[in-house]
Amino acid sequence: MEKDNFRLRIRLRHIHCFLAIAQEGNLGKAAERLRLTQPAISKTLAELEDIASCKLFERDRQGARLTPQGENFLRHALGVLEALDAVSDSIGLDPRPESAVVNIGVLPSVGADLIPTALARFRRSHPLARVAIRTAANAPLLDMLKGGTVDFVLGRMADPHMMAGLSFELLYVEPLALLVRAAHPLASATGVSLGDIIACPLIVAPPGTVPRHRTESLLQAHGLELPSHCTETMSVSIARQLLLRTDAIWFAPSGTVREDIAQGALVSLPISTKGTEEPVGLLLRSDAAVTPVAKDLLRVLREMAAERRLPGER
Structure with a gap:
């Protein structure tokens, strides 16, 4: 009966509200993002937690943090919206070119090298797409990726416990x-x-x-x-x-x-830095479908990385 009750009562507004809070880490910012009042966000969250019969966030002065149940909910909630996008694509409801968006997370030291040239190439086939670039250290970028804030990350391999649910594709190694x-x-x-x-x-x-x-x-x-x-x-x-x-x-x-x-x-400077090599690559969510526009940018980044590698590394 609990599953039947969940299916009957859950609405897309609950999913959108949950994801906004998870990605922003703050109810006030989530409200701004969804153009709602904070009381409205709080009410929707309370409804969702009642429907789910569990607490999804721990709230304090620092913001809202996902509980273990919230982490599980997040993984599947993202899948719900991605499934809806797949349905819309399958029936020909492709986004207008001017509404296509790619959200990427980029390490500053890596992005300064690859991103400007990659975007110039990408713009030849997608002149009207919106590209949102978020720069941060590797750990925050992985959190953004897990939360669905970005479509993929151009960064580095992390410790195994941080890579749960993520895949890493090596582009090149640089000391x-x-x-x-x-x-x-x-x-x-x-x-x-x-x-x-x-x-x-x-x-x-x-x-x-x-x-x-x-x-x-x-x-x-x-x-x-x-x-x-x-x-x-x-x-x-x-x-x-x-x-x-x-x-x-x-x-x-x-x-x-x-x-x-x-x-x-x-x-x-001619100083040997052997042993400092860093693997740089693309990180994606293992269970996520990448949009066609994001796939095109990924393809460009792969091509550029191949050009940067030495002949013996290809």
Whole structure:
């Protein structure tokens, strides 16, 4: 009887409300997104939890967090909307070109290299599509992907417990580089060591990120520690400007500033960074259907990654 009651009482507005709260993590923001009042959102959520006979969110001053039951509900709720999209596609209700949307999550260090050129190619066949790009560290991006906020993520493989329900497709592997401006005192020096490097102002990724871990591991392998005077940032634009204007050294994948290196504005110091290789790839939800427009952007990214790989890696 409980299943029959659930089927009879559940409505799409309940699903939309639940997903908005799960993706925003806040009832007020969910209300803004759905153009409803917060009391209306609270009422709809209360109805849904009554229908489901369980608590789907833990609410406090920090926002709304999914309960274990809410996590299970989320996975299937996304499937409901995707199934409806598939039905509309099957009967010819394709979205108008101007309403096609691709939501992608991108690591800043990866996106600066691939996304601009990929979008230029993508626009040739989808000039009216809307592309929404969200940048963050890898862990928040995976949360967005699991919550359905983004269609896919251009990022890195994570620990197994974070990859539940997700798939990873390797695009390429890239080690860290020690980047400086062309006029940096060490750019033309010979016999530069990591000891010389850490005496300079350093720019590194924040703690908890893969590039930061690789940076610390590289130094530790040579008996060194990351000094306390570092500048920590995920922002490619800020790090790039600091590099161009100061004698700072940036620990980052060289692809992040590929064009600057090609033009001679920045250079990579001849220091071995073997062992810092980072796998970069596409992350998708294992149980999700990707829209045709998102598939086209994925195809472009795969093509570009293939062009970037060395002949021996293909």
